Amino acid sequence: MTSDAIAVHHLGKRYGAVQAVDDLSFTVEAGEIFGFMGHNGAGKTTTLRMLLGLTRPTSGRASVLGHDVAAATLEVRRVAGYLPAAYALPPDMSAREFLRYVAAMFSIPAATAEARVEALLRRFGLVDAADRKLRGFSTGMTQKVGLAQALINEPRVLFLDEPTSGLDPLGRHELLEHLRELARDHGVTVVFSSHILSDVETLCRRVAVLHHARLIASGEVTALKAEHGATTMDDLYLALVRRPHP
Amino acid sequence: MIGKIPMVRLTLLDLRATLRERKTWLAAAMMIYAVLSIPVLLANPPEHVREAIGAWFSDDDPFALFMFVWIDLVMNKAVAFIPVILAAGVVLRERDTGVLAILAAKPITMSRYFVIRTLSAIGVMLTLYVGTQLLGLLWFPSRIPGFRAGDFLAAMSLHAFAAAFATAFAATLIVAVGRRGAGALLALVVLGILVGMALVGFYQPAWYTWTLANPLTLGALSMRALGHLGPGVLLPPMLALSVITALTIAVGARVARRVEA
Numbered sequence: 001m002t003s004d005a006i007a008v009h010h011l012g013k014r015y016g017a018v019q020a021v022d023d024l025s026f027t028v029e030a031g032e033i034f035g036f037m038g039h040n041g042a043g044k045t046t047t048l049r050m051l052l053g054l055t056r057p058t059s060g061r062a063s064v065l066g067h068d069v070a071a072a073t074l075e076v077r078r079v080a081g082y083l084p085a086a087y088a089l090p091p092d093m094s095a096r097e098f099l100r101y102v103a104a105m106f107s108i109p110a111a112t113a114e115a116r117v118e119a120l121l122r123r124f125g126l127v128d129a130a131d132r133k134l135r136g137f138s139t140g141m142t143q144k145v146g147l148a149q150a151l152i153n154e155p156r157v158l159f160l161d162e163p164t165s166g167l168d169p170l171g172r173h174e175l176l177e178h179l180r181e182l183a184r185d186h187g188v189t190v191v192f193s194s195h196i197l198s199d200v201e202t203l204c205r206r207v208a209v210l211h212h213a214r215l216i217a218s219g220e221v222t223a224l225k226a227e228h229g230a231t232t233m234d235d236l237y238l239a240l241v242r243r244p245h246p
Numbered sequence: 247m248i249g250k251i252p253m254v255r256l257t258l259l260d261l262r263a264t265l266r267e268r269k270t271w272l273a274a275a276m277m278i279y280a281v282l283s284i285p286v287l288l289a290n291p292p293e294h295v296r297e298a299i300g301a302w303f304s305d306d307d308p309f310a311l312f313m314f315v316w317i318d319l320v321m322n323k324a325v326a327f328i329p330v331i332l333a334a335g336v337v338l339r340e341r342d343t344g345v346l347a348i349l350a351a352k353p354i355t356m357s358r359y360f361v362i363r364t365l366s367a368i369g370v371m372l373t374l375y376v377g378t379q380l381l382g383l384l385w386f387p388s389r390i391p392g393f394r395a396g397d398f399l400a401a402m403s404l405h406a407f408a409a410a411f412a413t414a415f416a417a418t419l420i421v422a423v424g425r426r427g428a429g430a431l432l433a434l435v436v437l438g439i440l441v442g443m444a445l446v447g448f449y450q451p452a453w454y455t456w457t458l459a460n461p462l463t464l465g466a467l468s469m470r471a472l473g474h475l476g477p478g479v480l481l482p483p484m485l486a487l488s489v490i491t492a493l494t495i496a497v498g499a500r501v502a503r504r505v506e507a
Contacts, residue, residue: 054506088347093263104259
């Protein structure tokens with residue numbers, strides 16, 4: 001028996017004349033790494049932002065660990081970690097200071113925060129650079145700090161928006177390993193949004209595919225491949241987006 | 247101990263980070279320049295300036311001339327300019343640079359985040375302000391004839407409340423405008439007008455009551471009673487400025503709700 005960590009029902013978001021997300025429904029099981037696929041502008045980021053209460057849905061509803069995302073936004077954020085697709089780190093802070101700062105935003109007691117900051121710095125190999133200003137960090141190191149800040153509250157749900165973009169092959173491999181470990185050893189539910197299909201295939205058992213703001217498929221990768229006669233993730237994705245949609 | 251309170255800790259961490267930013271060092275350099283240069287500029291003031299100041303403040307003491315120059319021509323200009331530098335980054339800089347994309351997803355409302363960032367900016371402003379007065383306290387006695395350290399500190403304690411107000415006002419106005427450049431320019435213009443009008447009541451006694459609506463006039467009220475500054479003179483304007491500053495931050499917190507990462 002599984003329980004749903006995330007439940008999305010007919011979720012929609014309209015910006016003026018633009019329908020960014022349309023009638024989206026899916027569930028994510030607790031402890032799974034769920035792939036969220038789609039081209040740029042398909043609505044993945046808007047969906048994640050709605051799930052974190054960063055933007056209000058114009059229709060439908062969604063919950064994260066039982067908390068309604070529109071009504072209990074702060075409760076959702078308390079149990080969630082988030083790494084956006086586009087972000088920057090404060091250039092004048094060091095990695096250690098920034099992680100302390102984020103911990104304080106969660107009201108984590110100082111001693112606990114300090115222990116977590118040191119553990120995350122070690123885990124991501126940032127100890128030697130921990131007191132350097134973030135303005136000099138490479139893309140890979142920035143992404144490590146980005147992931148570390150998303151884990152500072154020991155989240156039960158982790159939302160990652162294009163986390164492997166801009167990483168070199170080694171950095172990508174390390175990041176995917178971290179995510180597997182989080183789900184396997186700590187039971188963290190991960191929503192992994194990406195348009196890099198190989199990453200999704202490597203990591204996720206189940207996926208949802210968005211195309212022009214609408215959900216066009218969701219389910220287990222192997223089942224979807226079999227249903228559409230695809231052998232690779234690329235074939236599956238192309239088969240899904242090229243078939244006629246209502 | 248107080249740092250164990252979560253939001254206080256966040257504010258202190260923010261303050262510590264902001265104190266190390268380049269803009270803070272720029273502001274500090276401006277303040278130090280003011281302290282060092284004013285005694286030189288005041289070495290030989292023209293007679294008509296002495297007479298005018300003596301008439302305005304009913305005091306021809308050289309210390310009154312110094313305090314007029316220090317409060318109105320130096321520190322009032324500083325509180326019109328430096329708060330804009332410090333407050334232009336409150337929330338909007340994080341939004342524009344992409345830092346807010348991360349921070350907005352934390353369990354803290356945008357209103358509360360604005361309050362924390364504004365308190366931090368006020369903390370930086372007051373740190374610079376107090377540092378400047380203490381530096382002046384070391385430098386001025388040997389350079390300014392008749393310098394009275396107690397009166398100087400008392401007068402500047404009141405004026406520090408005006409500096410805090412100016413920082414809160416700049417932060418609120420810039421967030422309300424929603425664009426850093428335009429907001430900073432508007433804040434500079436409005437604070438410039440308030441500074442320009444701050445001492446009008448002294449030059450035109452008939453307007454005095456009206457000028458009390460100007461927070462920067464309240465900050466300079468010590469000029470009315472330089473010889474006998476005490477709690478009765480200082481506390482009412484301090485209290486009024488504290489209330490105005492708190493209300494200004496509350497307005498800013500409300501406006502900040504609409505800022506999206």
